[in-house]
Amino acid sequence: VAIAREAAAGARDLDALRDAMAAFEHCDLKRGAERLVFADGDPAARLMIVGEAPGRDEDREGRPFVGRAGQLLDRMLAAIGLDRQAKGEEGVYITNVLPWRPPQNRDPKPDEIAMLKPFLDRHIALADPDILVVMGNISAQAMLGKRGITRLRGTWTEALDRPVLPMFHPAYLLRNPAAKREAWADLLDLQAKLKETAP
Ligand code: URA
Incomplete structure (x- = not known):
């Protein structure tokens, strides 16, 4: 982890961070993955989603959230006027806790998350979003150190000196459509927060 911390800290901008991650050899996930999936959207956006x-589609394309869960995420964002293709006010920046696909999409192991966390922290620091959304258990656990997205979702908290909203993961919503009601409430809450904190 110390090596990851050093590599991450040395990155002065997002391109350098991507290069540092691509050159990082201390995570087994890298060997099983086709591609590094770094981020998508506008890095200058006020909102960053983790x-x-x-998954398989993302590993193939090298972009986060391009499969079914990603399509749902795009619709969720569109519902509150956000678009990862857009710049400025409507823009959004998207990344993941892990830049490499775990074999067979298994859950990442705690030591894998811990190893790569310095890169995520640096990624957030460099992108410097006003607001962070963490989607799903793994992301909430990595950013907040707490488990149980069902309990955590919908309540604003803080991490790395900025407001964080935990939400259900769109892949979870695909499996549990009834939970879309809570997700909708959280989206409206997020939209209100973006408005309220607009410069
Ligand atoms: N699920 C995620 O959490 N991230 C992706 O990029 C795709 C699916």
Whole structure:
């Protein structure tokens, strides 16, 4: 982890961080993955979303959230006027806790998350969003050190000196459509917070 911390701290901008991650050899996940999945959207956006890990589609394309969960995420964002293709006010920046796909999409192990966390922290520091959304258990655990997204979701908290909203992961919503009601409430809450904190 000390090596990761040093590599992450040495990155002066997002391109350098991506290069540092691509050159990082101390995570087994890298060997099983096709591609590094770094981020998508506008790094200058006020909102940054942190998902879990690339799946098969993301691993193939090298972009986060391009599969079914990603399509749902795009619709969720569109519902509150956000678009990862957009710049400025409507923009959003998207990444994952893990930049490499775990084999067979298994859950990432705690030591894998711990090893890569310095890169995520640096990623957030460099992108410097006003607001962070953590989607799903893995992301909430990594950013907040707490488990149980069902309990955590919908309540604003703080991490790395900025407001954080935990939400259900869109892959969870695909499996549990009834939970879309809570997700909708959280989206409206997020929209209100973006408005309230607008410069
Ligand atoms: N699920 C995630 O958490 N991230 C992705 O990039 C795709 C699916």
